[in-house]
Amino acid sequence: MIKSYKIILIVQFFVLIAVAFLFYTIQDRIDFEVISKIALLLIGFSLFFVLGISIIIQRLIVAVINSDSDDNAHNDEDKFWRNSFLVNVVFSSIVLLCSLVSVVLSLEIGIKGYGDFGIRFSVFLGIVFVASLFVAVFLKIKDSVNEVSPILSVLMIFLSALVFGGSLFIGFDNLLTLKYSKNEVVENLETIPEVDETTVMRTDAAYAVIDSFAIDSLTIRQELNEVRDYEDDYYGIKDFSYPEIEKEVYSKGILENYNWHETQDFLRGFLSDFLKLKKDQSFMEIRRSIQMGLNSNNSYGILDIIKMVRHNSKDLEDTFQNYRPLIYAFISNKVYYDSNLNLLVDALIKSCYDIDQLDPDMNALENIYDSMVPSGKHPMVYYRKIQPYVSPAVLQLIKENADRNGESLYSTQLTTVWIYGFWARRKKERNMWATYRILLEIKEHYDVKEND
Numbered sequence: 001m002i003k004s005y006k007i008i009l010i011v012q013f014f015v016l017i018a019v020a021f022l023f024y025t026i027q028d029r030i031d032f033e034v035i036s037k038i039a040l041l042l043i044g045f046s047l048f049f050v051l052g053i054s055i056i057i058q059r060l061i062v063a064v065i066n067s068d069s070d071d072n073a074h075n076d077e078d079k080f081w082r083n084s085f086l087v088n089v090v091f092s093s094i095v096l097l098c099s100l101v102s103v104v105l106s107l108e109i110g111i112k113g114y115g116d117f118g119i120r121f122s123v124f125l126g127i128v129f130v131a132s133l134f135v136a137v138f139l140k141i142k143d144s145v146n147e148v149s150p151i152l153s154v155l156m157i158f159l160s161a162l163v164f165g166g167s168l169f170i171g172f173d174n175l176l177t178l179k180y181s182k183n184e185v186v187e188n189l190e191t192i193p194e195v196d197e198t199t200v201m202r203t204d205a206a207y208a209v210i211d212s213f214a215i216d217s218l219t220i221r222q223e224l225n226e227v228r229d230y231e232d233d234y235y236g237i238k239d240f241s242y243p244e245i246e247k248e249v250y251s252k253g254i255l256e257n258y259n260w261h262e263t264q265d266f267l268r269g270f271l272s273d274f275l276k277l278k279k280d281q282s283f284m285e286i287r288r289s290i291q292m293g294l295n296s297n298n299s300y301g302i303l304d305i306i307k308m309v310r311h312n313s314k315d316l317e318d319t320f321q322n323y324r325p326l327i328y329a330f331i332s333n334k335v336y337y338d339s340n341l342n343l344l345v346d347a348l349i350k351s352c353y354d355i356d357q358l359d360p361d362m363n364a365l366e367n368i369y370d371s372m373v374p375s376g377k378h379p380m381v382y383y384r385k386i387q388p389y390v391s392p393a394v395l396q397l398i399k400e401n402a403d404r405n406g407e408s409l410y411s412t413q414l415t416t417v418w419i420y421g422f423w424a425r426r427k428k429e430r431n432m433w434a435t436y437r438i439l440l441e442i443k444e445h446y447d448v449k450e451n452d
Contacts, residue, residue: 002055003062005081009133011061012054012088016125019050023118035111037103043121043176044099047092047128079143084136087164091128094168110177124175131167135160234278235335237271240264248325263323266301267330274302277339282405283398283415286344313434320438333449340401345443347397351419352436354391362427364389369424383413386420394419 002008035043102109111117142156246260271277274293275286293302309316320327336342355364368385395416402412426432 002058004058004078005085006078007058007061008054009081009084011057012050012129015050015053015057016122016129019125020122023121035109040099040102040109044096046125047088047095050125051088051092080136080140083139084132087132087135088128091132091168111175120175124171127167127171127174131163134163138163233272237277237330238268240268240330242326242329245325245329249323263326266305267326270302271330277335277341279338280404281340282407283344283347283401283419284405284407284411287415287418310429310431313431316431317434317438328445333446336446337450342446343397343401345439347394347419348422349436349439349443350391350394350397352423352432354394355389355420355423358389365424365427368421369428382417382421386417389420390416
């Protein structure tokens with residue numbers, strides 16, 4: 001039997017502080033990483049877990065001081081604490097229900113943030129606790145003014161509902177994100193990607209096979225996988241081959257041990273599986289694809305090649321010069337502009353120019369890199385450091401790209417940090433100006449083709 005709601009809420013406050021310290025060191029290094037069902041259920045049970053600990057401690061306290069439950073039950077002043085406790089119970093029930101529904105429907109829920117899951121989880125619990133107190137205050141005011149002013153009483157109920165719903169939304173939005181909301185198989189059967197004619201024909205053939213009742217289940221699974229492959233490979237890059245330009249590509253350079261077929265396989269994998277090029281990509285999507293690629297298996301030897309060229313500016317430039325005919329063949333003018341690679345190249349070039357104009361010695365990049373590597377702080381911390389060097393033109397380009405894709409202010413700030421942090425990493429690797437020259441050449445190549 002609950003003896004005192006007041007003690008429970010006071011204990012809950014200190015339990016939340018203890019939980020915040022406990023989770024402060026828990027980090028999540030991949031933005032929007034999908035979490036497991038067990039972790040999702042643990043988050044769903046978290047509010048009940050905190051309440052349960054608070055009630056157990058309350059019972060111990062009551063046992064020591066021999067509190068009278070009847071006195072507390074009839075105490076009008078304690079009604080505020082009871083209402084706050086009940087609001088906490090409702091919050092806990094909704095959060096648990098949401099986690100159960102997500103697990104049953106196999107929704108892919110991701111952690112929202114970069115390297116700060118512990119902080120976000122603590123904020124989530126704190127929002128719920130503070131909201132319960134505000135709702136209890138409004139309900140207490142409602143009881144006081146109900147007979148005097150019914151309209152004011154209704155207003156208090158409205159404010160209570162507003163605080164309850166708003167805090168729940170803000171809490172969830174701060175912590176979690178729904179990565180996929182559709183059933184994967186239904187999405188594959190209903191959606192036809194906008195790709196070139198060859199890919200569409202292959203995809204339609206797969207759909208035709210799936211619709212046939214004469215095919216066994218194994219064949220259906222194989223064809224479904226084929227459909228998924230082509231939907232992932234938006235431009236059908238895995239089918240690209242350019243034997244006619246083999247003689248234009250030198251055998252020297254960083255890929256000198258690669259034969260022609262391996263070199264083409266490398267580019268196919270890099271563009272389709274690593275960058276995951278598709279129509280109207282946002283900067284955030286490109287960044288996420290790169291980050292996932294760097295943390296995934298090393299298919300096509302992509303990570304090995306990156307390590308080989310990134311610390312030697314001469315190797316980087318030689319490799320680009322040797323293989324640029326093949327690169328330009330794979331990335332056609334249509335793909336370059338259609339996938340928004342042109343916008344990313346423009347943003348990178350302009351951001352480097354901004355820093356060079358405001359800080360020719362590049363001390364800002366040194367400071368940014370030194371602070372980013374060991375700490376893993378929230379992107380907003382670095383955004384404030386980078387902000388003095390960000391020109392309105394670059395910020396507008398990033399913001400327009402994010403707005404077009406329905407992304408938040410957080411996405412704009414994170415992308416800005418990523419783009420300017422890109423130059424901090426290049427400077428540390430001593431290939432900054434080699435990279436800058438390559439980007440200028442790429443921009444000039446496609447701008448000339450666009451104007452022709």
